[in-house]
Amino acid sequence: MLNTLKNRFEQGYRTSTYPKKTVELAPRYRGRPQVHKNAPSDLVVKCAAACPQDAIDIDRKLINMGRCVFCGTCERISEGRFISFTRDFEYSVAEKDHLLTDGEIPSLADHARQHFKKLFGRSLQLRQVSAAGCNACEADLNVLATPFFDLARFGINFVASPRHSDGIVVTGPISRNMKTALLQTYEAVPDPKVVIAVGSCSISGGPFRGSPEITEGLDSLLPVDLYIPGCPSHPLTNLHALLKFFK
Numbered sequence: 001m002l003n004t005l006k007n008r009f010e011q012g013y014r015t016s017t018y019p020k021k022t023v024e025l026a027p028r029y030r031g032r033p034q035v036h037k038n039a040p041s042d043l044v045v046k047c048a049a050a051c052p053q054d055a056i057d058i059d060r061k062l063i064n065m066g067r068c069v070f071c072g073t074c075e076r077i078s079e080g081r082f083i084s085f086t087r088d089f090e091y092s093v094a095e096k097d098h099l100l101t102d103g104e105i106p107s108l109a110d111h112a113r114q115h116f117k118k119l120f121g122r123s124l125q126l127r128q129v130s131a132a133g134c135n136a137c138e139a140d141l142n143v144l145a146t147p148f149f150d151l152a153r154f155g156i157n158f159v160a161s162p163r164h165s166d167g168i169v170v171t172g173p174i175s176r177n178m179k180t181a182l183l184q185t186y187e188a189v190p191d192p193k194v195v196i197a198v199g200s201c202s203i204s205g206g207p208f209r210g211s212p213e214i215t216e217g218l219d220s221l222l223p224v225d226l227y228i229p230g231c232p233s234h235p236l237t238n239l240h241a242l243l244k245f246f247k
């Protein structure tokens with residue numbers, strides 16, 4: 001007991017100060033993309049041709065965050081003159097149309113489903129479904145339960161049974177083999193329920209786009225309420241999205 005108290009005294013309070021205080025991520029972190037509209041057209045075409053995800057809209061000079069895997073190729077090729085990545089990790093959206101962006105992203109707090117705040121603002125139980133994800137998105141969700149992020153302090157928990165949950169959080173490209181399990185999990189969640197797509201895979205198929213083995217976009221199967229882009233999305237991106245959308 002004395003050792004426990006001693007350790008506690010020595011280690012102090014380790015939980016993140018976010019969202020009370022802003023957090024600055026490492027310089028190498030790639031967050032919200034910023035499109036520079038005055039970039040020459042040939043540079044835009046060059047970036048689009050090199051993008052492995054077909055995530056660049058040449059005509060409108062926009063980037064599709066739902067497809068982007070944040071590989072940085074476009075930033076490197078254009079030397080930041082067309083697309084540069086900021087260190088802003090608060091870039092989730094509630095409408096699919098908002099994934100196509102020049103870097104300006106509407107405030108997530110103003111989404112159309114405000115009744116969710118009343119229903120789940122004080123207590124939110126979520127069931128995570130890994131529908132053939134590579135485990136990176138899953139790991140960055142799991143880490144929210146650690147003392148550093150301490151998701152439970154906000155009244156949000158991941159639970160084992162869909163019957164005890166208020167919604168599902170889906171990661172992965174939804175392979176053919178996982179489709180039935182995903183739909184059955186969704187059916188088992190009592191109404192009203194929320195659906196959250198995390199990562200490029202669940203939003204658009206991610207690196208597996210075009211494969212006949214996957215579903216290209218969770219929204220083709222279920223009504224998605226919240227989109228959290230990334231490959232994987234940073235734990236703080238996940239945390240920000242959950243707090244802004246539900247609190």
Ligand code: SF4
Nearest residue numbers: 051068069071072074
């Ligand atoms: S960072 Fe995104 S938009 Fe840029 S090349 Fe990679 S996948 Fe394409």
Ligand code: SF4
Nearest residue numbers: 133134137199201231
């Ligand atoms: S979005 Fe990227 S990190 Fe997440 S499951 Fe797909 S490949 Fe893995």
